[in-house]
Amino acid sequence: MGCSAEHAALAADVLLKSDLRGIDSHGVARLSGYVRLWEKQRINPTPNIRVVHETATTATVDGDAGLGLVVAPFAMQVAMAKAETYGSGWVAIKNSNHFGIAGYHALMAVEKDMIGFAMTNASPLVAPTFANERMLGTNPMCYAFPAGKYPPVIVDMATSAAANGKLEIAQRLGKPVPEGWIQDANGNYTTDPHALKTGGSLLPLGSDREHGSHKGFGLSATVDILSGVLSGANYGPWVPPFVAFMEPSANPPGQGIGHFVGAMRVDGFRPVDEFKDNLDNWIARFKAAQTVDPDQKVIIPGEPELAAELDRQVNGIPLVQAVIDDLNLLAVRFGIERL
Template sequence: MVITESALRNFTQNIFLAMGCSPEHAALATDVLLLADLRGIDSHGVARLTGYVRLWEKQRINPRPDIKIVHETPTTATIDGDAGLGLVVAPFAMQVAIEKAEKYGSGWVSVRNSNHFGIAGYHALMAVEKDMIGFAMTNASPLVAPTFSNERMLGTNPMCYAFPAGKYPPVIVDMATSAAANGKLEIAQRLGKQVPEGWIQDKQGNYTTDPHALKTGGSLLPLGSDRDHGSHKGFGLSATVDILSAVLSGANYGPWVPPFVAFLDPSDNPVGKGIGHFVGAMRVDGFRPVDEFKANMDNWVSRFKSASPIDPTQKVIIPGEPELEAEIDRRKNGIPLVDAVANDLDELAKKLGVEGLVFS
C-alpha cells in the first residue's frame, strides 16, 4: 500500500489531537514521525503510533506537558519534559541548544522525564539549518546486553551527528549503538522473516535468527556483535549515550529505563525520571568561516564518493545518502505501508474515533 505524505500527515496529526495534544504539539510530533517514514526509516515512523497511544492510555505520556528548564548556565541546560512526547520535548531542547549556540558558540542540553523521541536525525538537522553542527542522542528501553553478558542493561541508544555542506546535502551519521535497532526486528516480525546472525542472542547467550527472541528472554547485541568483532566498542558507545542522556540529566539509566511497550511496567525503584536525551549545537563560524567549511565538506564528500569501489556496481555511500534518496522518492511517489502497519493504524483510528487512512 502507498499513501501520500499529505494524507498520512493529516491522519497522524488527528491521532495526536485525539490524544489531547495541542495543535502545535500534534503538528510537531507528526513532523518528526513523517520525516522517519519519508527517509525510509520505517521502524521509527507511523508504525510507532500505536505504541505512543498505548503509553498515553497507561498515563505514561502527558499530552499537555509543561516543559521547562530546571538548571542552566550560558552554554548548558537541563530540561524536564514533564512526561511529554519525546517527539515534542527533544525539539524544544534542541531549540534551547541552538539559541545558546547563537549567543555563545555552542549549546548543550540534557533532558530528563521524556519519552521516545523518534529519529535522532530530526533533532540534529535543526542545527544544520542554522549552519551549525548538530548532535542528538537518547537512551532507551533495556534490550541490549553488554559484552560478555546475557542480561538486558542498555537500550539501542542511538546517536546522530549532522554536518552542513555546500552543494551537497548534509552529512548525517545517525545510528543505533546496537548491532541492529529493535525496529528492524519488528519489521522482520511483520514480514515473517528471520534476521541476520549477530543481531540478537537467546536467553542463554547463543546467536539466534529468530526476530521474536526478545519475547522469550533474549537480548540484542551491541554494535560489533561479539568481543572478537568489536562489541566492546559498541558497548562503550552505548554507555556514553546512556551517561550523557540520563546520568547527566537525572533520567533513568541502564536497566531502569522505562519500557516503550505499554504491557511492561516501569521499574518500581526508578533511579530518575522518564528517559533521557542529550542534544547539542555548535556554530561552524566559531571555528572558521562557514563558506570555507562548506567548501571543504563538499570536497570531502566528493572525494569519498569517488573512492575506488571493490565492486564497480556498488559505489561508496556517504552517511545519510540512502535516506535522502528515499525522501526524494517518497515525497514524489508516496510512502509505502506494509499491511500490518496499515491495519494497526486503521484499528487505532476506530478506537479514537478518527477518520481512517485514505490511500491514493
C-alpha cells in the same frame, strides 16, 4: 490524545520525517505505541516542558513526561539559542519519552549552519559484551554537518548491532533476521525476530568481542551516561520500556527517558563558506574512492535516507498491511476516518 494542535502537528512531523527518510521502524508504525503508553498514563499530553538548570552554554530540560517527539525539539531550540550567542549549546533532557529518529533533531541545527548532535537512551534490550542480561537500549546517536553543494552529512545510527525497529519490521514481514543481531536467553545466536519475547537480548554494535562489541558497548554507555546520568533521567536497566505491557522499574533512580542534544556554530571555528567548501571536497573525494566492486560506490552517511526522501515525496510512503491494520484500529478507537 489531548495534545495541543501545535504539539500534535510537531509530533506528526517527526514521525512523517522518519517515514519519508525510509526509517519505517520509527514512523507512523510507532503511533500505536505512543497511544498505548498514553492510555497507561505514562505520557503526559499537556506537559510543562521547562529548563530546570542552566549556565550560559548548558541546560537541563524537564520534559514533564511529554512526548519525546515534542520535548527534544524544545531542547534543541534551547541549545541553538545558546549556540547563537556563545558558539555552542548543550542540553541534557530528563523525564521524557521516545523521541523518534535522532536525525530529525540534529538536522534542526544544520538549517542554521550549525553542527547538530542528538542522542537518547532507550528501553533496556541490549546485553553488554559477555552478558546475557538486558542493560542498555539501542541508544542511537546522530551527528549532522552542513555542506555546500552536497546534502548534509548525517551519521545517524543505533549503538546496537541492529535497531529494535528492524526486528519489528522482520516480525511484521514474518522473516528471520541476520545472525549477530540477537541472542536467546542462554546467550546463543538466533535469527528469530521474536527472541526478545522469550528472554533474549539484542547485541551491541560488533555482535561479539572478537568483532568489536566492546566498542559498541562503549558507544552505548556514552549515550546512556550523557542522556541519563547527566540529566537526572533513568539509565541502564531502569530506563522505562516503550511497550505498554511492561511496567517501569519500581524504584527508578531518575525520571523518565533521557536525551542529550547539542549545537555548535560552524563560524565559531572558521568561516562557514570555507567549511562547506572543504566538506564538499571531502564528500567528493570519498565518493570517488576506489571500490572493490566497480559497480558499487562509497555511500556517504545520510545519502540512502535522502534518496528515500526524494523518492517518497513523489511516489508516496509504502505501508505494510500490519501498520495499516494498526492505524485502522486507532481510527476506530478515536472515531476518525479509516485508511
